[in-house]
Amino acid sequence: MTHYHYHDVAITSEIDLGLPQDKAKLQARLHLHIERRANAIVMDGAPLWQSTLRDAHNNPHFSLYTVAGEPCLAVLGTGQFWLRSDRIVVYCQVTANPVPFLLGRILATWLELRGVPVLHGATVTMQNKATALVGESGAGKSTLATALLQCGYQLLADDLLPLFGSGMGHPLIAPGFPISRLWPDSAAHLLGDVDPLPRVHPRYNKRLWHNADYCDQHPRPLTRLVILARGAAEEVQLIPLTPAESLIQLQRAAHDPALAAALGLEKQRLQKLATIVATVPVYRLEYPNEFRDLDAVCARLAPAFSASTEP
Amino acid sequence: MNQRHTHYRVSDHVYAQDVLDETVLMDTHGGHYFELNPSAADIFRLLQKHGDVQRLLAELQQAYDAEPQALARDVYLLLDDLEQQGLIIPVAPVS
Numbered sequence: 001m002t003h004y005h006y007h008d009v010a011i012t013s014e015i016d017l018g019l020p021q022d023k024a025k026l027q028a029r030l031h032l033h034i035e036r037r038a039n040a041i042v043m044d045g046a047p048l049w050q051s052t053l054r055d056a057h058n059n060p061h062f063s064l065y066t067v068a069g070e071p072c073l074a075v076l077g078t079g080q081f082w083l084r085s086d087r088i089v090v091y092c093q094v095t096a097n098p099v100p101f102l103l104g105r106i107l108a109t110w111l112e113l114r115g116v117p118v119l120h121g122a123t124v125t126m127q128n129k130a131t132a133l134v135g136e137s138g139a140g141k142s143t144l145a146t147a148l149l150q151c152g153y154q155l156l157a158d159d160l161l162p163l164f165g166s167g168m169g170h171p172l173i174a175p176g177f178p179i180s181r182l183w184p185d186s187a188a189h190l191l192g193d194v195d196p197l198p199r200v201h202p203r204y205n206k207r208l209w210h211n212a213d214y215c216d217q218h219p220r221p222l223t224r225l226v227i228l229a230r231g232a233a234e235e236v237q238l239i240p241l242t243p244a245e246s247l248i249q250l251q252r253a254a255h256d257p258a259l260a261a262a263l264g265l266e267k268q269r270l271q272k273l274a275t276i277v278a279t280v281p282v283y284r285l286e287y288p289n290e291f292r293d294l295d296a297v298c299a300r301l302a303p304a305f306s307a308s309t310e311p
Numbered sequence: 312m313n314q315r316h317t318h319y320r321v322s323d324h325v326y327a328q329d330v331l332d333e334t335v336l337m338d339t340h341g342g343h344y345f346e347l348n349p350s351a352a353d354i355f356r357l358l359q360k361h362g363d364v365q366r367l368l369a370e371l372q373q374a375y376d377a378e379p380q381a382l383a384r385d386v387y388l389l390l391d392d393l394e395q396q397g398l399i400i401p402v403a404p405v406s
Contacts, residue, residue, distance in 0.1 A: 242346075243333050244347070247328065247330050248335055251335075251344065252344075261339065261342070266337065267326050270326060270337055271328060274335075
């Protein structure tokens with residue numbers, strides 16, 4: 001059994017998650033046990049939901065079932081993840097690696113079931129303040145975050161953005177793991193040589209960049225959310241959104257909207273995000289879809305990051 | 312002139328969420344979102360409260376310094392729009 005501390009969740013796991021071990025057993029908001037199961041889980045009836053992402057034979061990559069009244073996600077070619085209140089039970093096919101799913105979509109769904117809204121985004125910090133870069137897949141979150149690291153910012157979390165309430169208005173963003181997930185062209189532009197970077201998963205071409213030297217390891221208050229709209233403008237523009245616009249945009253940027261709908265979590269998520277946009281300013285960042293413009297994007301964001309008017 | 316509906320209710324597949332002085336409507340059937348500005352949000356809240364357009368108008372008249380006919384016209388424009396989008400549905404008055 002190994003202990004981990006990830007996004008303010010204390011995890012005990014029978015599966016090696018490839019994260020640094022939490023030997024100090026730090027305090028955490030939530031506790032999760034990951035249990036490995038030798039046999040396939042028998043699921044109740046027909047799937048409640050199937051992803052639109054399919055393989056060449058039209059099999060869905062993700063299917064949602066219930067087992068004893070609790071959700072269970074079947075991942076094509078990998079296994080099954082039964083999401084119970086205090087644990088995730090994993091059945092893994094012999095040669096498959098469940099970890100990328102466990103630390104991504106599965107953990108996000110488990111957190112949402114515990115009432116924690118999760119956005120899809122990267123969080124960077126400067127002067128102890130966190131700014132989240134959110135957007136749909138392919139919006140350029142990790143690319144921009146990596147570019148910002150090279151301008152003196154630190155990475156707090158990549159991919160998952162759980163929004164734990166702090167009781168003081170601004171949610172606290174807890175550290176993830178010091179890695180970024182970059183498409184090969186972004187990695188080549190920002191880091192040079194792509195070949196040494198491992199793939200996120202054999203099926204995906206994204207690469208992992210271990211960036212411990214650029215990481216912030218302390219929870220930080222979220223002081224700004226930036227929704228990325230790459231390719232939406234020829235000039236870099238940072239546009240403040242009204243609270244209603246902010247809520248709609250964040251709802252769209254939240255983790256797995258279709259799965260959340262299938263689980264009946266939409267209303268809860270809307271309520272939680274409404275409290276967040278009431279305290280955290282949200283902006284839409286429009287910028288050209290060219291690597292050569294990243295410096296201008298970073299420069300546009302930089303003064304506001306350090307603005308003393310934001311808490 | 313068409314007969315106006317006198318009572319409405321919010322459709323079952325719609326969630327309304329206030330956010331500061333605005334409101335977001337989420338249509339869970341189509342996955343669409345609708346944004347109501349502060350005055351439209353006031354009208355929607357009163358519609359949820361009363362269901363009765365005349366009571367809505369009476370309470371709104373107290374809050375807004377507007378000519379009654381213009382106020383009623385604006386309210387019906389919004390109600391027509393919400394109804395066309397399937398966000399509210401006309402109902403029979405409660406006897």
